[in-house]
Amino acid sequence: EVQLVESGGGLVQPGGSLRLSCADSGFIFSNYAMYWVRQAPGKGLEYVSAISSSGDSTKYANSEKGRFTISRDNSKNTLYLQMGSLRPDDMAVYYCARPGGSDWGQGTLVTVSS
Amino acid sequence: DVVMTQSPLSLPVTLGQSASISCRSSQSLVYSDGNTYLNWFQQRPGQSPRRLIYEVSNRDSGVPDRFSGSGSGTDFTLKISRVEAEDVGVYYCMQGTHWPYTFGQGTKLEIK
Numbered sequence: 542e543v544q545l546v547e548s549g550g551g552l553v554q555p556g557g558s559l560r561l562s563c564a565d566s567g568f569i570f571s572n573y574a575m576y577w578v579r580q581a582p583g584k585g586l587e588y589v590s591a592i593s594s595s596g597d598s599t600k601y602a603n604s605e606k607g608r609f610t611i612s613r614d615n616s617k618n619t620l621y622l623q624m625g626s627l628r629p630d631d632m633a634v635y636y637c638a639r640p641g642g643s644d645w646g647q648g649t650l651v652t653v654s655s
Numbered sequence: 656d657v658v659m660t661q662s663p664l665s666l667p668v669t670l671g672q673s674a675s676i677s678c679r680s681s682q683s684l685v686y687s688d689g690n691t692y693l694n695w696f697q698q699r700p701g702q703s704p705r706r707l708i709y710e711v712s713n714r715d716s717g718v719p720d721r722f723s724g725s726g727s728g729t730d731f732t733l734k735i736s737r738v739e740a741e742d743v744g745v746y747y748c749m750q751g752t753h754w755p756y757t758f759g760q761g762t763k764l765e766i767k
Contacts, residue, residue: 585747585761586696586758587758588758591754600755603656640751641692642694642749643706645703646703648703
């Protein structure tokens, strides 16, 4: 069974930084692109970033360019999202997901507030 | 970005009746490989999204055959026949053809 487990969320002040992690167990992590998707409280779903299977190609949604960095460590079966210059509108549950949204983690909540 | 427009946004349904959700995209979702990357998700209260349908009409493993997807180009539909209490939640369409991938606003299905 594919299992994705996010961690690293929490309370951060505006302008602060946070690093999210997503640990994978249950399939060949290094064979697949991976994604971060977020959901603001009571709102819909939004893709944030994508990374190729090898990690050498990354993509970002427009508002995250320059502030977020996606990366992966295939030796540790782990996906990361380094978030900087955080704003109140970045507050959301952040999910990691497999291609096509075939599998999702349980999410980790990021709260941006002073 | 590709805009995904769902209707209706609220869907009250009687148990045992059918329901239908429309999803329209602002651009064609046919990719250069000929495939159409339009997926449907269910999100039950307090849970992560769960994919039901991929590439327009393919049901994911374990998804009841009461769920079906259809459509092409820019116009797509999710149908749920014989709605059950466990179907309550929010349903999203999502396009995976053009980056950034985008979702519809969500359709909240409730039991009358």
